[in-house]
Amino acid sequence: MKQRRWISAVMSAALVAMVSAACSSSDSGGGGKVRLTFWTHTHPPMIDLNKALIKEYEAKHPNVEIKYEQIPNTDFNTKMLASLSNGSGPDIINMDDVALRGDYIPKNLLAPLDFKAMGADSQKAIEDKYIDGTLAGATGPDGTLYGLPTEFNATAFAINTEQFRKAGLDPADPPATWDEVAADGKKLVAAGQGGFNFLYLSAGQYTQQLQILLNETGGSIVDKAGKKATIDNPQGVAALGIWNKLINVDKVGNAHTASRDATAPFADFEAGKTAMTIMYPWGVGQIAQDNPATAKNMAVVPLPQVDPANPSGRWYGYYEAVNKASKHKAEAWKFIQYSASQSQRWLTDVNFIQPLKGWAQSPAAKKVPFLPVWEQAYSQGRFDEVGHHWNEVQDAVKSAIEDTVLNGKPADASLKKAAETINEALPD
Amino acid sequence: MTSTTVRTFRPARSATSRRKWIGAAFAVPALALFGAFAIYPMARVFYISFFDYDLTSAPRWVGLQNYRYLMDSDSFQASLTATVFYVGFTYVPAVLLALVLAVGLDTRLPGSGFIRLLYFAPVAMSWVAVSIIWRLVLQPDGLLNTVLGTHVNWLTSDSSAKWALVVTSIWKETGLFVILFLAGLQRIPPELREAAAIDGAGRLAIFRHVTLPLLKPVTAVVCVMAVIRGCQSFSAQVVLTGGSFDTEVINLYVYKTAFESARMGRASAVAVLLFFVLLLVTIVQLRIFRSRER
Numbered sequence A: 001m002k003q004r005r006w007i008s009a010v011m012s013a014a015l016v017a018m019v020s021a022a023c024s025s026s027d028s029g030g031g032g033k034v035r036l037t038f039w040t041h042t043h044p045p046m047i048d049l050n051k052a053l054i055k056e057y058e059a060k061h062p063n064v065e066i067k068y069e070q071i072p073n074t075d076f077n078t079k080m081l082a083s084l085s086n087g088s089g090p091d092i093i094n095m096d097d098v099a100l101r102g103d104y105i106p107k108n109l110l111a112p113l114d115f116k117a118m119g120a121d122s123q124k125a126i127e128d129k130y131i132d133g134t135l136a137g138a139t140g141p142d143g144t145l146y147g148l149p150t151e152f153n154a155t156a157f158a159i160n161t162e163q164f165r166k167a168g169l170d171p172a173d174p175p176a177t178w179d180e181v182a183a184d185g186k187k188l189v190a191a192g193q194g195g196f197n198f199l200y201l202s203a204g205q206y207t208q209q210l211q212i213l214l215n216e217t218g219g220s221i222v223d224k225a226g227k228k229a230t231i232d233n234p235q236g237v238a239a240l241g242i243w244n245k246l247i248n249v250d251k252v253g254n255a256h257t258a259s260r261d262a263t264a265p266f267a268d269f270e271a272g273k274t275a276m277t278i279m280y281p282w283g284v285g286q287i288a289q290d291n292p293a294t295a296k297n298m299a300v301v302p303l304p305q306v307d308p309a310n311p312s313g314r315w316y317g318y319y320e321a322v323n324k325a326s327k328h329k330a331e332a333w334k335f336i337q338y339s340a341s342q343s344q345r346w347l348t349d350v351n352f353i354q355p356l357k358g359w360a361q362s363p364a365a366k367k368v369p370f371l372p373v374w375e376q377a378y379s380q381g382r383f384d385e386v387g388h389h390w391n392e393v394q395d396a397v398k399s400a401i402e403d404t405v406l407n408g409k410p411a412d413a414s415l416k417k418a419a420e421t422i423n424e425a426l427p428d
Numbered sequence B: 001m002t003s004t005t006v007r008t009f010r011p012a013r014s015a016t017s018r019r020k021w022i023g024a025a026f027a028v029p030a031l032a033l034f035g036a037f038a039i040y041p042m043a044r045v046f047y048i049s050f051f052d053y054d055l056t057s058a059p060r061w062v063g064l065q066n067y068r069y070l071m072d073s074d075s076f077q078a079s080l081t082a083t084v085f086y087v088g089f090t091y092v093p094a095v096l097l098a099l100v101l102a103v104g105l106d107t108r109l110p111g112s113g114f115i116r117l118l119y120f121a122p123v124a125m126s127w128v129a130v131s132i133i134w135r136l137v138l139q140p141d142g143l144l145n146t147v148l149g150t151h152v153n154w155l156t157s158d159s160s161a162k163w164a165l166v167v168t169s170i171w172k173e174t175g176l177f178v179i180l181f182l183a184g185l186q187r188i189p190p191e192l193r194e195a196a197a198i199d200g201a202g203r204l205a206i207f208r209h210v211t212l213p214l215l216k217p218v219t220a221v222v223c224v225m226a227v228i229r230g231c232q233s234f235s236a237q238v239v240l241t242g243g244s245f246d247t248e249v250i251n252l253y254v255y256k257t258a259f260e261s262a263r264m265g266r267a268s269a270v271a272v273l274l275f276f277v278l279l280l281v282t283i284v285q286l287r288i289f290r291s292r293e294r
Helices: A002-024 A044-060 A073-085 A097-104 A123-127 A161-166 A178-190 A203-217 A234-249 A281-290 A292-296 A329-340 A343-350 A371-379 A390-406 A411-425 B002-048 B065-072 B074-105 B112-124 B127-137 B143-148 B158-186 B190-198 B203-214 B216-231 B235-240 B250-260 B264-293
Strands: A034-041 A064-071 A092-096 A147-154 A156-160 A274-279 A298-301 A313-322 A381-383
Touching (some): A034 A073, A034 A329, A044 A329, A064 A329, A073 A092, A073 A097, A073 B250, A092 A329, A147 A281, A147 A329, A147 A343, A156 A161, A161 A178, A178 A234, A178 A274, A203 A234, A203 A313, A203 A390, A234 A390, A298 A371, A371 A381, A390 A411, A411 B074, B002 B264, B065 B264, B074 B250, B127 B143, B127 B158, B127 B235, B158 B235, B216 B264, B250 B264
Parallel strands (some): A034 A092, A313 A381
Antiparallel strands (some): A092 A313, A156 A274
16 A cells, blocks of 8 residues: 555656646746747758758757648648747748738848848848849738748749640740740640640639739739729739630630649649749749759749730739747847858849849859849739739739639639629728 | 434434545545636636737726627638538537438448448548548549549638538547437337337337437437537637638638737637527527427
C-alpha cells in the first residue's frame, strides 16, 4: 500500500513538473534564445532559398532560431488572417500586396517598418533604395511603410517557340495584340499544337487576369472611392469580351479542360497543352525547375495589348512584414533586412526581382533571361485595385467569368450580376 | 412496527441518495467537457450573431442587422437553394436505394457479408478521398464520359455540376443507410413474415404491410440523419467545385463568410438559422413518423 502511494506521489510530481515545463516554455527559450516564426506560401524555388537564408542567418546569429512554415497557397490568406486575429500568428509574414493593402494594413495587424533595427536613419533612407512607387504595395494611407518586397512581379507573355515553328509561325514575331493571339492560336490549334488559355484557379487569379484586360480597356472593378462597382461599364464588358472571344469564339483554348491544380499554375504550358500563356518572372524559375525541356523552348515576350501604342500591365508583389503582436519585432526586422540584402540571389536562384534602383544593371540581372522584356513590363505596370472585403469582390468577378466563359451567358449580363454582388459587399 | 419500518427504510434511502450523488459526480467531467466544447460555443455563436465582428477588432453590436441582411441577400438565398437541391436529390434517392438494397441483402446466402462490406466501403472513406476519386472520374476525359460516350463538362458548368455532386454523394452515402436498414430488418422476427405468407400475402404485400411498418423507427432515424448530413455537406463541394456553378451549399457559405470575408457575425447568424431550420425539420419528421405509428 505504501509502495503504491509512493509511486503515485512520484508520478504526480513528474506530471506537475512536465506541466510546469510546458507552461513555462516561451518563444524566448533558455539562454535568451529568440525564436521567430516565419510563414510563406508554397513556391518550391522560394522555399529552398528561404531555408538557405534562415540557416545562414541562424549561423551568424546563434541567439536566433527561426521556425519556417509553408502554407498551401489556397489556404494562405485565410490561415494567416485567422491566426493573426487570435494572437497566434507568425512573427514574420510574407504576404501579397492585395492582402496587405486590403486587410492587414487597414486592420492594424502589422508593425511599422523598424528602420532603426535595420540600421537606417529614417524610413525615407530605406525607401530611397527602391524604385518609386514599388513600395506602395506595403504602404499605409498615411505613408507608413509596413514591409519590404521579396518579389515584385510585372506581367509579360510566354510562347513555346518549338510549337510556333511546327505551326509555321515565326517565334521572332510573337503576337502583340489579343487579336493576334487569336489568329496565332487558331493556326497553332489547327496544326495540332497548343493554343492559349487563361488560368482557372482561385478567385484571386481570375480577378488578376481580368484586371490585366481591364487595365488595357480602361475599365475598373470599382470606382476610385471604392464605393460603387464599375465592372459592368462598357470597358469592363470589353475586357471580359476579349477573354470570352478567345475561348468560345476563336476556340484557342478550352476552359473546361484547363488544369485546375493551384500548385502548378503553368501545368498546361509545361505539358504543351498551351503554346502561349501570361507569364511572371517567378514563373520562369518555376518552369525551369519543373520542366527544363519546356523552359528550353520558351521565349518571354511583351504582354499582348488592346492598344500597343498605349501599353499597360499589372504589378504585384509579396512583402515581408512583421506581426504587430510579435514579441521580437526588432529581431524580425533584422532578418527581413538580411533577406532583402540578398537581392542578387533572389534573382539568380528564384527569378524573384526586387525593385531596387539599378537592379537591371546588377551582375545577377545580366543573367536573367529576357531582361529587356521584363524591364519594359515593369515600366508599364500598376498595382491592382483593392478595397474592403475584396475576397467577396473577387468571388463575384470569378462568378461573372465562369458565367460567361464556362456557361455561355452574355458578358454584360454576367457583369451586371457581379456589380450587384460587389455593391452588396462594398461599405456604404 | 412503525419504528421497524423507519429503521429499515432510512438507511435504504440514504444509500440510494448517496449513489445518486456519486453517479452525478462521475458525470461531472463529461458534462463539463460537453458544456465547454458544445454548449458554450453554441451559445457564443448565438451571441456573436448580433454583432459585426471581423476577428481582428472588437465586436460591434448591430442587433438583428445580420438577420435582416440574410433575408435580402441573393447569395444567401442561392446557397439555400443549392442546399435544398442537394439534400433532396441526394438523400431521397439514397434512402430509397438503400432500402431496396437492404431488403435484397437481408439474406443468409454465402457471400452476402462480403457484398454488405462492399456497400459499406465508401462510408468508411473520407469525403475528401471520395471527392478526389470522383474528380478524376468526372473529368471531361474521365471514366464517366468514356463509359457513357458523352462529352459533359460535369464539374465546370451550371447545368451539370450540381448533378455531379448528387451522383458522388449518393455513391458515398447509400452504404450507411443500407447498414441501418439491414440492422432494422434483422430485428424483425421472421415468424411475422412467415405467418403473412401462410395467410396468402405476396412478397410485395408482406413488404408493404409487415416489413415497412416494423421498419418505421429505423426509417425515422435514417430520414433525420439524411437531412442533417445533407445540410452539413461541405467537403465534396470544396474539392469538386469550390462552390462554383450553383453548388455553394449553406455550410460552404458559412465558411466563406466567416473565414474568407471575416464576417463572423453574419456567418453566425446563418449558423443560428440553420440550427433552427434543422431543429424544426427534425421535429416535423419525428411527429410524422409518430402519428403514423398511432
